[in-house]
Amino acid sequence: MPGRLYIVATPLGNLQDVSERAKTTLARAEKILCEDTRVTAHLLHAFDIHVPMVSYHQHSSMLREKEIVDWLRDGQTLALVTDAGTPGISDPGGKLIHTILQVVGSDVEIIPIPGPCAAITALSVSGFPTDHFLFLGFPPQKNGRKKYFEQIRVHSETVVCYESTHRVVKTLEQLKEILGDRSIMVARELTKMYETLYRGTAAHILEQLKHTSNKGEFVIVIGPS
Ligand code: SAM
Numbered sequence: 001m002p003g004r005l006y007i008v009a010t011p012l013g014n015l016q017d018v019s020e021r022a023k024t025t026l027a028r029a030e031k032i033l034c035e036d037t038r039v040t041a042h043l044l045h046a047f048d049i050h051v052p053m054v055s056y057h058q059h060s061s062m063l064r065e066k067e068i069v070d071w072l073r074d075g076q077t078l079a080l081v082t083d084a085g086t087p088g089i090s091d092p093g094g095k096l097i098h099t100i101l102q103v104v105g106s107d108v109e110i111i112p113i114p115g116p117c118a119a120i121t122a123l124s125v126s127g128f129p130t131d132h133f134l135f136l137g138f139p140p141q142k143n144g145r146k147k148y149f150e151q152i153r154v155h156s157e158t159v160v161c162y163e164s165t166h167r168v169v170k171t172l173e174q175l176k177e178i179l180g181d182r183s184i185m186v187a188r189e190l191t192k193m194y195e196t197l198y199r200g201t202a203a204h205i206l207e208q209l210k211h212t213s214n215k216g217e218f219v220i221v222i223g224p225s
Contacts, residue, residue, distance in 0.1 A: 002107045003072030005100065006079040007093065009086040009115025013192035015046050022113050023047050029079035033068065035092060039083045056080070058092045065099050072100065072108045079113075084217075086117040090137040090162055119160045122187035122219035125197060126158070129224060133158040139171055152222060153178045159222040168218045169209065175222070176202035183223040189216040 006025045011017040026032060027049045033056040034040035040053055056064060071078060080087050080096065087093030100108055123130050134155050139148050152159050152175070163171050168186075175184065179202055186198040186205050194216060198205040 001075045002109055003075050003104075004077045004109045004111060005072060005097075006077070006111050006113055007087050007097070008079050008081050008113040009117065010040075010043055010081050010084060012084045012116045012118055012121065012190050013195075015043070017116050017191060018043070018047070019113070019115050022115055023049070025113050026051060026079050026081070028077065030076045031071065031078050033078055033080045033096070035082040040081055043081075051079075056092065056096060058095075060092070065096065068096065069100060069103050072104055084116075084118070086115065089117055089119065116191070118162065118187075118190060118217070118219050121190050122185070122221050123158070123160060125187070126185045126221040126223070128158040128183075128185070128221060130158060133160055135160045138162045138164075139167070139174075141167070145174070149174050149178050156225045158224055161220045161222070163218045163220055165215050165217065168214050168220075169206065171220065172202050172206050172209070175220070176206065179222065182225055185221045185223070187219045187221070188213075190219070192216070 006029065008022050008025055010022065026044065029051055032040060032051050032053050034053050035057045037053045037055050056068065080093055082091045082093055088097055097110060119135055123133065134157065136148065136151065136159060139145055139161060181201050183200065184202055184205065188194065188196045196212065198208050
């Protein structure tokens with residue numbers, strides 16, 4: 001029997017956002033592949049799930065990938081989670097799925113267990129058109145930033161980006177330079193205690209962040225030009 005890999009979406013912060021299907025899938029898996037075992041341990045503890053965890057993150061070795069491939073070839077049922085949201089969306093999940101497809105092909109069933117995704121959650125409250133949007137993930141930290149921001153400047157429809165607490169101010173300052181009065185929305189700490197939505201121009205939002213906090217995780221949604 002072919003192995004199965006369930007791609008399980010987990011909450012962005014609020015544990016009530018986990019689906020019944022996600023809980024059942026995690027509880028029935030033989031192993032849970034996690035980006036950070038400490039983060040996933042908290043989730044499993046909350047739902048009284050006792051399944052061995054195996055770490056899989058962006059720096060995992062080829063040896064770990066080979067182990068995972070071997071477990072799937074042996075017909076095991078595995079679940080993949082990342083720290084928050086839907087695995088495979090701007091996180092190490094995508095690379096693992098790609099590797100498995102290349103090495104094992106269709107002998108492995110890859111099954112999505114849908115749930116929260118920070119980009120979609122932010123878009124849903126942005127008020128910007130969502131029939132078409134461009135998702136760009138994280139801005140590059142060093143090389144390629146100029147090209148990344150130029151892509152945003154010339155794109156006339158809604159654009160969605162991820163950003164961390166360390167670089168959100170720097171990124172908003174660059175957006176202020178290139179976007180002028182274009183409206184944006186910044187979603188901070190979605191579903192968590194300090195969830196805040198900031199709306200306005202980049203300059204306006206930078207001011208608001210100064211008076212509140214730039215701590216936490218961020219999605220930046222840029223409205224159409
Ligand atoms: N796969 C995840 C998903 O489905 O959204 C995203 C993984 S990516 C490595 C992590 C980034 O997602 C964070 O740096 C932040 O930009 C965004 N993010 C995750 N949780 C968030 C939250 N609660 N509020 C705002 N942004 C969040």
